[in-house]
Amino acid sequence: MSDLPDTDFTQRFIFDERDVRGEWVSLDQSYADVLARHPYPQPVAKLLGELMAATSLLVGALKFDGLLILQARSAGPIPLLMMECSSEREIRGMARYEADQIPDDATLSQLMPDGHLTLTIDPIKGQRYQGTVDLDGATLSECFTNYFVQSQQLNTRFWLDASNGEARGLLLQQLPRDRQPDDEEREDSWQHVIAMASTLKSEEWKLGNETLLHRLYHEDAVRLFDIQPLHFKCSCSRERSGNALVSLGEHDATQLVEECGGQVEIDCQFCNERYFFDASDVAQLFAGGGTNSASETRH
Numbered sequence: 623m624s625d626l627p628d629t630d631f632t633q634r635f636i637f638d639e640r641d642v643r644g645e646w647v648s649l650d651q652s653y654a655d656v657l658a659r660h661p662y663p664q665p666v667a668k669l670l671g672e673l674m675a676a677t678s679l680l681v682g683a684l685k686f687d688g689l690l691i692l693q694a695r696s697a698g699p700i701p702l703l704m705m706e707c708s709s710e711r712e713i714r715g716m717a718r719y720e721a722d723q724i725p726d727d728a729t730l731s732q733l734m735p736d737g738h739l740t741l742t743i744d745p746i747k748g749q750r751y752q753g754t755v756d757l758d759g760a761t762l763s764e765c766f767t768n769y770f771v772q773s774q775q776l777n778t779r780f781w782l783d784a785s786n787g788e789a790r791g792l793l794l795q796q797l798p799r800d801r802q803p804d805d806e807e808r809e810d811s812w813q814h815v816i817a818m819a820s821t822l823k824s825e826e827w828k829l830g831n832e833t834l835l836h837r838l839y840h841e842d843a844v845r846l847f848d849i850q851p852l853h854f855k856c857s858c859s860r861e862r863s864g865n866a867l868v869s870l871g872e873h874d875a876t877q878l879v880e881e882c883g884g885q886v887e888i889d890c891q892f893c894n895e896r897y898f899f900d901a902s903d904v905a906q907l908f909a910g911g912g913t914n915s916a917s918e919t920r921h
Contacts, residue, residue: 694765
């Protein structure tokens with residue numbers, strides 16, 4: 623875990639007199655760790671940061687034990703953005719892109735035309751859930767808002783920002799009828815909280831959650847809960863890479879080593895770690911000896 627966990631966290635808040643809850647996210651070190659793995663162009667880095675913030679907000683909002691996976695796919699110069707976060711709040715992400723087709727001022731629709739967003743919850747126990755919607759917003763914030771309106775039928779709004787090496791986000795969601803039984807009152811209340819949040823400027827994200835809440839909702843009774851730390855961690859390992867070779871079968875794995883000139887290289891697309899297996903490693907794998915060997919793992 624990062625030695626500065628207070629720079630990477632989600633934090634929940636609730637309105638005492640409204641049927642609305644919220645969630646903040648602040649990501650510094652974990653976002654830097656994701657960007658350090660690949661030389662991402664600025665527009666790709668920005669979208670990755672926004673997706674990372676959205677993923678963190680959802681992990682904070684959803685209750686499950688397992689893995690949350692967000693994938694944005696398109697037919698454009700960014701064919702894939704992907705982020706994973708476990709219920710232990712370990713997060714990693716990556717993007718595939720065509721660097722020569724990405725101008726600095728490109729919009730989301732130019733970078734990811736005909737795109738779609740898929741949310742997958744893969745629980746340790748229970749049934750896997752998956753939902754997909756089109757990337758039909760001008761920004762990722764709009765796309766996530768549309769996702770919840772279409773798939774969850776919940777009044778939900780996202781504000782996402784990634785700039786200057788920092789990723790930030792805010793989620794507001796209407797709760798089931800409780801404090802405000804009247805329909806008109808509920809709607810007016812919802813419009814009020816999102817109107818205030820929409821005044822938030824990019825440079826204000828640095829002020830801190832308590833200060834921001836006071837600025838936006840100083841006339842409301844709002845409770846801010848304890849922070850919940852997140853950190854970057856990749857789940858790749860030499861053992862998992864070896865298991866991938868075993869899944870091919872001994873004949874195909876051995877043949878692959880020969881075709882690769884005596885050594886197979888398995889790359890992790892998330893953290894850029896590389897694992898190497900030669901003929902003796904493969905023989906050891908299929909003899910039940912595991913991945914303990916002298917072959918090097920290189921960065």
